Amino acid sequence: MQLTGAEIVIRCLQExxxxxxxxxxxxxxxxxxxxxxxxxxxxxxxxxHEQGAVHAADGYSxxxxxxxVCLVTSGPGVTNAVTGIAxxxxxxxPMVVLTGQVPTHAIGQDAFQECDTVGITRPCVxxxxxxxxxxxxxTTIKKAFYLAATGxxxxxxxxxxxxxxxxxxxxxxxxxxSLRSYNPVTKGHSGQIKKAVQLLLDAKRPMxxxxxxxxxxxxxxxxxxxxxxxxxxxxxxxxxxxxxxxTDPQFTGMLGMHGTYESxxxxxxxxxxxxxxxxxxxxxxxxxxxxxRSDRKIIHIDIDPSSISKRVKVDVPIVGYVADVLDEMLKLxxxxxxxxxxxxxxxxxxEIKEWQRKDCLRYDxxxxxxxxxxxxxxxxxxxxxxxxxxxxxxxxxMWAAQYYKFDKPRRWINxxxxxxxxxxxxxxxxxxxxxxxxxxxxxxxxxxxxxCIQELSTCKQYHLxxxxxxxxxxxxxxxxxxxxxxxxxRYAESYMNALPxxxxxxxxxxxxxxxxxxxxxxxxxxxxxxxxxxxxxxxDVITDxxxxxxxxxxxxxxxxxxxxxxxx
Amino acid sequence: MRHILSILVENExxxxxxxxxxxxxxxYNIESLTVAPTEDVTMSRMTIVTVGSEDVVEQITKQLxxxxxxxxxxxxTEGNHIERELMLVKVRAAGKDREEMKxxxxxxxxxxxxxxxKSYTIELTGTGSKLDAFLQAIEPGVILETVRTGASGIGRxxxxxxx
Numbered sequence: 001m002q003l004t005g006a007e008i009v010i011r012c013l014q015e016x017x018x019x020x021x022x023x024x025x026x027x028x029x030x031x032x033x034x035x036x037x038x039x040x041x042x043x044x045x046x047x048x049h050e051q052g053a054v055h056a057a058d059g060y061s062x063x064x065x066x067x068x069v070c071l072v073t074s075g076p077g078v079t080n081a082v083t084g085i086a087x088x089x090x091x092x093x094p095m096v097v098l099t100g101q102v103p104t105h106a107i108g109q110d111a112f113q114e115c116d117t118v119g120i121t122r123p124c125v126x127x128x129x130x131x132x133x134x135x136x137x138x139t140t141i142k143k144a145f146y147l148a149a150t151g152x153x154x155x156x157x158x159x160x161x162x163x164x165x166x167x168x169x170x171x172x173x174x175x176x177x178s179l180r181s182y183n184p185v186t187k188g189h190s191g192q193i194k195k196a197v198q199l200l201l202d203a204k205r206p207m208x209x210x211x212x213x214x215x216x217x218x219x220x221x222x223x224x225x226x227x228x229x230x231x232x233x234x235x236x237x238x239x240x241x242x243x244x245x246x247t248d249p250q251f252t253g254m255l256g257m258h259g260t261y262e263s264x265x266x267x268x269x270x271x272x273x274x275x276x277x278x279x280x281x282x283x284x285x286x287x288x289x290x291x292x293r294s295d296r297k298i299i300h301i302d303i304d305p306s307s308i309s310k311r312v313k314v315d316v317p318i319v320g321y322v323a324d325v326l327d328e329m330l331k332l333x334x335x336x337x338x339x340x341x342x343x344x345x346x347x348x349x350x351e352i353k354e355w356q357r358k359d360c361l362r363y364d365x366x367x368x369x370x371x372x373x374x375x376x377x378x379x380x381x382x383x384x385x386x387x388x389x390x391x392x393x394x395x396x397x398m399w400a401a402q403y404y405k406f407d408k409p410r411r412w413i414n415x416x417x418x419x420x421x422x423x424x425x426x427x428x429x430x431x432x433x434x435x436x437x438x439x440x441x442x443x444x445x446x447x448x449x450x451x452c453i454q455e456l457s458t459c460k461q462y463h464l465x466x467x468x469x470x471x472x473x474x475x476x477x478x479x480x481x482x483x484x485x486x487x488x489x490r491y492a493e494s495y496m497n498a499l500p501x502x503x504x505x506x507x508x509x510x511x512x513x514x515x516x517x518x519x520x521x522x523x524x525x526x527x528x529x530x531x532x533x534x535x536x537x538x539x540d541v542i543t544d545x546x547x548x549x550x551x552x553x554x555x556x557x558x559x560x561x562x563x564x565x566x567x568x
Numbered sequence: 569m570r571h572i573l574s575i576l577v578e579n580e581x582x583x584x585x586x587x588x589x590x591x592x593x594x595x596y597n598i599e600s601l602t603v604a605p606t607e608d609v610t611m612s613r614m615t616i617v618t619v620g621s622e623d624v625v626e627q628i629t630k631q632l633x634x635x636x637x638x639x640x641x642x643x644x645t646e647g648n649h650i651e652r653e654l655m656l657v658k659v660r661a662a663g664k665d666r667e668e669m670k671x672x673x674x675x676x677x678x679x680x681x682x683x684x685x686k687s688y689t690i691e692l693t694g695t696g697s698k699l700d701a702f703l704q705a706i707e708p709g710v711i712l713e714t715v716r717t718g719a720s721g722i723g724r725x726x727x728x729x730x731x
Contacts, residue, residue, distance in 0.1 A: 182636050
């Protein structure tokens, strides 16, 4: 059967079981949109800005196990999408980005809405393709889905010139593809796994440090079993939250720049550290020279060999899918007569409990001003810890990570690597679409929300009952915090004059707006927001302007050089 | 430490920029880079000479392997290998210099490819340091033009790089 390129693209999406495509039409993709129009299997979500399309596809993927798909036009459609693509790339999110391109004969002629898409996106995709021949189209799309979802996941872009969408070829979709140059090692080396297990069983002061790889590889059950079986303390990175239950007594809280005192101290003082799907990021371990200890053994499990020994030299590297490697480790531990040294472990937990007594996340609960931490705590209680929380970037993101306890993976949706302000609301759209009926909350700030606020219109069109909790401190809070600590209180451009009336703004978009100014009104306002089951509610919470995120490891310092609230 | 990386890549448009882009994005050095198709037309072979600590070169190798277009990467400097570079050099060859230049080219096993009454164009093959030595041996004033290919390399004996 002969089909046009445009028909082929839509057929491919159907074959891949794609439910939603997030996108925005334009000249170069008109043939594709025409084919989308003629069918109803693949639903299209029309965003208000291409960045929103990519974030929505991203949130869709993070909160399910599916590949996110977006479709944008050439030129500005692509450049607008780049922030979203880079966001997904930094957090290893499986995604297929379809982009329109000017016709092949016009490429390189500075045509209208032409840009070098493959060149512009090359450093922020796992791989990209320019399809010049319609005969290659179906196989290329198959490859894109395969590359996006396997190995270390990531966004894959397929650039399709307009004439390729018009040209005809025989339709066939390969069941599977393989690339001779792409063979990720997925099964861990058995000798290394044995070595790692022995180190764990012999450890006196062990620490489990688990990251986003656990979530991405759906390895939360394995991680939870391993940690409980061994009785070890466990910390999660910002990306790993929910990979181990946040309410478990063995959970020591998030680690890193704004991690808990106990997690950071345990990272530094343990004798065996097992890193699982985490990459010793600068926001996690601070300065690697301060982090180094000659008397600590490190085991590192990761799907990406280049993540191992990149910033920190490790003793036992294991390349493979986290879930598979943990399965193997569990088998070995369960069949071994040896158990961890109970007395040593008890002493170690004693030390950790001592660190926990610092109560590093406490804050002033008697203030006349609304404390942002309280809002998150209340949100946690009201949603019984069972919501999907998306966030933007800054102080509110850290408070959400610190005070909302995630018991399940894929519930905490944030831009960890790239740190993209404007991520939260569009990401929540994808989350809500793939989890209809679920409670979806965007925790944001008045600066971040304005970076993609146009998506409130999309939320109206698709009846997405997201709850937006805007921690409004009239500052770019994290910038302000750094200026207070490190720039002598010179608040250069971190204050926003002339903020909009967010209640009216929400109403203008057809949503419900609520403003809260007193601590006593927080509970009621949040509760009211959740009574509007089928409406988007924007809760504008006027918080304490001077509140800071603690603990804090200043940039370039070691993990134990934390600033705690009481020290200021 | 100087390393010679031999890389087999898919003969795809953009493969070269993926590799050179990786080096610039991550701040790795490229001393020289050569690339041409192999006997298998679907593949090109690239030789990159880079300088870095063991850790950095390990990262470079891992990052190269991560690129989807890269089929295989070998660090030739890990074992016995042969390294050759081609240089064409145009020198002033007039008067008393003419005889001397011919003699010097012979000593370095160079071949004179083109002759005018004022100049020679000499072809020289060897390791980079041999080519450097030749350039140092002649007076800088007589060099009119040089062009070098950068190093190509191959493993000795049974060390074979292919798919």
